[in-house]
Amino acid sequence: MSSEQRKAFPFSEFEPKWQGEWEAKKAFRTPNPGDADFDASKPKYFVLDMFPYPSGNGLHVGHPEGYTATDIIGRFKKMSGFNVLHPMGWDAFGLPAEQYAIKTGTHPRVTTEANVANFTKQLKSLGFAYDWDREVNTTDPGYFKWTQWIFLKLYNSYVGDDGKAHPVSELEDQGLSREEIDHRRLAYVSEAPVNWCPQLGTVLANEEVVDGKSEVGGFPVERRPMRQWMLRITAYAQRLIDELDGLDWPESIKLLQRNWIGRSEGAHVTFKVDGIDETITVFTTRPDTLFGATYMVLAPEHRLVDEITTEEQLAAVEEYREKTARKSDLERTELAKEKSGVFTGAYAINPVNNERIPIWIADYVLMGYGTGAIMAVPAHDERDFEFAKKFELPIKQVVQPPEGHDWQGYTDNGIAVNSGFLDGLPTLEAKHKIAAWLEEKGLGKGTTNFKLRDWLFSRQRYWGEPFPIVWEDGQHRSIPESELPLLPPTLEDFKPTGTPEPPLSKATGWVQYSATAKRELNTMPQWAGSCWYYLRYCDARNSERFVGEAAEKYWMGGGKPGGVDLYVGGTEHAVLHLLYARFWHKVLFDLGYVSTPEPFQRLVNQGLILGEDGQKMSKSRGNVVNPDDVVREYGADALRLYEMFMGPLEQVKPWSMKGVEGVYRFLARVWRLVMEQNEEGSWSVSAALQDVPANKQLTKALHETIKKCGEDIEKLSFNTAISQMMVCTNAFTGAEVKPASAIVTFLKVLSPFAPHLAEELNQQIRARFPALAAPGFLSDETWPAYDPAALIEDEVEVVFQVNGKLRDKARVPVAASKEEIEKIALASPRVQEFMEGRPVKKVIVVPGKLVNVVV
RNA sequence: GCCGAUGUGGUGAAAUGGUAAACACAGCGGACUUAAAAUCCGCUGGAGGGCAACCUCCUUGCGGGUUCGAGUCCCGCCAUCGGCACCA
Structure with missing residues (x-):
């Protein structure tokens, strides 16, 4: 006590x-x-x-x-x-x-x-x-x-030519085979390489891997091929970009999403491989630089590497491929500074000029993006430039940059040169012309690519949603909706199996769906x-x-x-x-x-x-603030109010216990507007609280507060709303007699912020003035309307400037005309002093605000 | 490297292109008190001047510009934080 x-x-x-x-x-x-x-x-x-x-x-x-x-x-x-x-x-x-x-x-x-x-x-x-x-x-x-159930909807849907999801039953009606349908489902099975983390005993999504280590725990992650469930989010890439437009999101977040999806427009170009009956298709955003392609690079995992590698290069290529396969993502990015690669011994034919260009493999080309193969234009691409310098490959200029730029490594737009029929065209036009040319010859066509990959949707964990899928004869099928929810089995032993086999495999009884069918063992990710x-x-x-x-x-x-x-x-x-x-x-x-x-x-x-030290809160720094402690010391309303008073909601800001005390004192002031304490320390409704109308000044303060708080809440500018309530409270504190009904109105405004205090004071006032207080919860009351008339003053202060500098102020009637205000300003001795007798060039009058005399 | 956000007193911050620093915190002074806490009242960006009420100049990361007038708009830098990072 x-x-x-x-x-x-x-x-x-x-x-x-x-x-x-x-x-x-x-x-x-x-x-x-x-x-x-x-x-x-x-x-x-x-x-x-x-x-x-x-x-x-x-x-x-x-x-x-x-x-x-x-x-x-x-x-x-x-x-x-x-x-x-x-x-x-x-x-x-x-x-x-x-x-x-x-x-x-x-x-x-x-x-x-x-x-x-x-x-x-x-x-x-x-x-x-x-x-x-x-x-x-x-x-x-x-x-x-x-x-x-939603997973089953994804499983049983595909994206049609209209870009929208449809039930796969439509494909069945069209007579597509089981295999063809499986290739189009929005939830599908893939053998792609995934991020396997041995310590966690699980596969991770790309997003859960940070710098080649697991986001949780920071353990190393390896690449290995595994059978996984994927969701075909890429089918929605374009819509996920386009439909951001109608949303009221911060532009920076929209941009983050657009960049993540990473749309880029370019073209596919098909190159013949010299001497064998194979072609390689590359994706490029700069088809206009095709004449400058001096070599080609395949991702080490590209399926054609085996076909084209010559006998002499076989050993080197094999060694390089093994080396990259072993590399974790961390190593691959770490070594990104130094380019590496191996010549395959094969050559491709550049379709525009029939030049023979060497085909290399290098891990700077990613299998997962575009076609996993590029045409290298070292003169106008930074990466190709670096690679060409290291391996002494030819660099051929095909873009003329504007004055003052070196053409070597110039990647921006310019004028096409050394490019046959493209010569003299600016980049944009050259792109169009070459695209049309390629299409006409059947050598390529304009294409759009996205960075976004399909979503790896399975996890080798226990504590997640089991998939409503069973396997039989190597084929998957959904279980009937009537069998949902599919509960996870009861397990005693939660340890990862240590192999990619998920923990659910330990529940042998659960796994066996029927004599011939087994359940899917993966679970869904937390997302x-x-x-x-x-x-x-x-x-x-x-x-x-x-x-x-x-x-x-x-x-x-x-x-x-x-x-x-x-x-x-x-x-x-x-x-x-x-x-x-x-x-x-x-x-x-x-x-x-x-x-x-x-x-x-x-x-x-x-x-x-x-934390109070301006550092991120963490146990190791010892700067963590526990909300329970704050509630115990200062109350829930003070915590709520402080969190909103700290600054703009969107902003990063440090905690301050002194700041909590500040809003706590404010709440105490509001309390004492209504309550007073006797000598024994018990509280009762203050004698100063009376059933009288508020005077003009208090009415104005109150209505300004109603107005500003309403507007600020809509804008989520809670910090300024609170400071307005403080101003209002300070005005009421200064008054000898506290007008009860005005205070009830104020409590309504306060109630969304500090609901406990507001309800309590309303109840206290109701005990004394039943007619003035809200009969039930303040939260059931209507937000007060402000009276615009109450905000208007008879006189306003007008600022007088000479050449933009503040020189004098005066109170003038609100209704004063521009001419009247100007006259008052020019008559001001201070204004005249600073005019120093110079002739008036111009006078700017902003009614109710200022007069600026330009001399 | 690329993209984004931010930069204002000792501190958190506020300011439809129109009095920079509202509201708080901290600090200082006063009232109340035997005293302290709490509370209430006042002062509080910097430099200079005046016995004084006051006055002058400077000030929103830095440098330019637009404007009668810029923290706010435009151009160019710098710093901090966040995101992405061989995506052809």
Whole structure:
């Protein structure tokens, strides 16, 4: 109790109280279309946070940053007459729980449940207005049933000539063979080389490999060919670029995605191999430089290497190929500074001039991009230039750069030279002409290439969604939807097998689907569950469908490309999660299951919160701030308010406990506007609080605050909204008599930010002035309207400048005309002094603002 | 190397092309108190001048430009952070 007395206001009593009230009365339950209390006349607002992975460490202060922002928006929109969908859930599959299981034998489900319970308790202690009835958990069979169901949709779909997903049954109707169909599925099996990490005992996606090491743990990663499930995201590459246009996302994030997808326009050109009946097709973005191709390079893995290598070069080529195959990605990039390669002994014929050019292999050409073969134009490509210098290959100029540039290694546009019929043409025209020429001769054609690769979708793990697939006679097939959800087997031993064989192989009974069929042993990656969770929120308890049609139409509709009105989360998901979710959404859209082409209309990335030392928070630095401690010391409202007051939401900013104290003091000042303490230390409604109208000055402060806070919340400029509330509070603090109804209005404005304090004070005021306070929750009140008339003053201060420098100010009537103001300004002794008798050249008058006299 | 973001007091920051530094933090001074904490009131970008109320000059990473007027717009640099990195 003694520590209670040190508190400036009794937040530790009323915060849990209001959390209990909200929960008991389901204050933030959001009815769905079809529910008895659903009001279809209201517009909808779907505000979403990136749901957390419930780790064993609990919340860190970064979580409540975005969550508070969305909570303020959600509460504000609710008060502004919207049906607000503001849910929370758990992205709970994933490696940490599994690794913990390996260490301790505790089942991941047990760990996950405990962590979810802890996170829930923590989030509830912050007073977020979630509709907990819509909570989702990716590891819940009722949820992943539908993740598996969506996988089956991908498995049973292909992309047609119209660029849209269609059921593969259409291909069956067209009489395509089983094999042909398998080649077109959006979920398909591939033998491609993958990133195998021996320590983790799993294959990783390219995105999970950083600098040749695993993102988790930093273990070395090798390349090895393995049978994997892939998702054909590349079929959507163009749409994933194009359909960014209609979204309200930061341009920098759109750019990040566009670059990741990496569209580039160019041409395929086919070269004959000299002496044998083979051709090699290359992809180039600079077909205009074809005359400058002095050699050709194949990726070491290119299938034609065996065919074309001459006897004399065989040994060298074999050695080089083995060396590259052994190299990890890390080594391959590390050695990138120094080019390497081997001559195959073969020559290709340049189709434009019939020149014989040597064919090399080199690991700077990647098998996974384009055709895995390039024509090398060393004069106008940096990499080819480097390679040619190292191996003393000829360098031939075919582009004339503008004055002042060396042609050697010049890669920009210029004028074609030494290029036969292209000579004299600027690069762009030369590209068109050569493309037409190639097409006419049947030697090539214009093509578009993407950097984006198909999505490696299988993992050799236990704690993930099992694939609803079985294998029989070397062929895969889906299990019937009626068998979903397919639960993972119960395992005692979670250790990786140490071979690429997934841990599910240990569940021998589970594996055996029938006498002749075995289950797929891979599981889905963590991304799977987060690809569609926002849809499940719309109708989280539906057991008939992944989301009910009416609910999806209402919450995801609204006439914009994206369904979620606001999505807040960290930049770390700028590419992968957002790209994957967009891809799945488009497939579901094409198949008619959702009503918008995009999932997220408006995206905002919150900035990282650093430690007090300005460094990234980490256990090893000892600068981690635990939100539970802040709540205990200063209360949930202070934490919420501080996180928003620190600075712009998008910005990276350091934590400051002093700053928390600052907003805490502000909240205490608000408390004392209403409450006073007697000598025993107990609080009661202050005698200064009276049922009187606010004077003109307070009314103005209040209405300015209503206006600015409303506008700032829409802009997510919470820091400036809070400073305006501070200004308003300071004005009220200075008043002898506190007008009760004005304070109630102020509390409504404060309530989205500091909901506990606002509700408590409203209740206290209601006890004294029943007619003035809100009868129920402030969150059920309407956001106050401001009176523009209250903002207008009779007089405004006008600044007088001479030659742009501030020289004097005066208060003038608002209604004063330009001429009147100018007259007052010119009459000012200070203005005259600085005019020094020089003649007036020009006078600029901005009514209500300033006068600038130019002499 | 390429792409993007950021750069304003001692600190976090604020400013539709129109009074730079609102609002806070820290600091200093005062009131209350036996005292301290808490609270309340005031001062607080830099340099110079004046007994004083005040006054002058300078100041938004650096250098140019547009404009009556630039933290804000344009051009060129520098620094920090983030992303990508042989993608032909």
